[in-house]
Amino acid sequence: GNGFVHTANHGTPDRRWSKILGEYLSRFGIVVPESPAVLDIGCGNNATWNYLALISYLSERALGFPQYVGVDMYEEAFSKAREGLEGLAIFIACDARELSRHVEGPFHLILCQHPPLTTSKEGPRIWQAVFEExxxxxxxxxxxxxxxxxxxxxxxxxxxxxxxGLEILYSGKNAYPGKIFDKGSDGEDLQYDKYILLARKPRS
Structure with missing residues (x-):
């Protein structure tokens, strides 16, 4: 069949994310240190792909292994990933609005894929609290x-x-999106990682 059409042309999620990090972090002068601490918010079982992406991104630059921490609301959300990454990654089930009670930081990289801001009226407020953490x-x-x-x-x-309180470095279309998986109520194609945003702490 036309299988390759579905994966767009950027390969598996880990290959795409390795490209995303390579492209956008360097474009905005983000320097990733050796063995960076990485936090993945709402990681689910996608954690496996994201971990592989980090491994590939870091090994290309001789930066060692990530200190990866994945968080999600429930253990079930990441149970497969935790099994596959045993001994390599840390997983924590918690409400991300209380992140700083569960993780130390500081993290050199924080990932947040597809936060559902519009599924409920409370969405924006809930996620703002998560982003503050x-x-x-x-x-x-x-x-x-x-x-x-x-x-x-x-x-x-x-x-x-x-x-x-974060400063936006970039927000717009992502050069390496995943596959289109549905249409929105307004006819927009829904596509994995379609839009991307990079932010950092404001420089004082």
């Missing part, structure tokens, strides 16, 4: 990377990230 544990030289699969989530996410 992310800002708290982000390294002063670190980078916060968020992706959305449609503009309806991306615009409120951008607003919430700014309200959380």
């Amino acid at each position: 992310a800002a708290r544990v982000l390294d002063p030289e670190g980078c916060f990377v968020l992706t959305s699969f449609w503009v309806n989530d991306h615009i409120p996410a951008q607003v919430a990230v700014q309200k959380a």
Whole structure:
């Protein structure tokens, strides 16, 4: 069949994310240190792909292994990933609005894929609280990377990230999106990692 059409042309999720990090971090002068601490918010079982992406990104630059921490609301969300990455990654089930009670930081890289800002009225407020916690544990030289699969989530996410006190370096279409998996109520194609946002702590 036309299998390759579905994966767009950027390969498996780990290959795409390795490219995303390579492209955007260097474009905005983000320097990733050796063995960086990485926090993946709402990681789910996608954690496996993200971990592999980090391994590939870091090994290309001789930066060792990530100190990877994945968080999600429930143990079940990441049980497969935790099994596969045993001894390599740390997983914590917690409400991300209380992140700083569960993780130390500082993190050089914080990832947040497809936060559902518009599934409930409370969405923007809940996620702003999460982003405030992310800002708290982000390294002063670190980078916060968020992706959305449609503009309806991306615009409120951008607003919430700014309200959380982070400075936006870039927000727009991602050069390496995944496959289109549905159509939104307004006819927009829903696509994995369609939009991307990079933010950091403001320089004082």
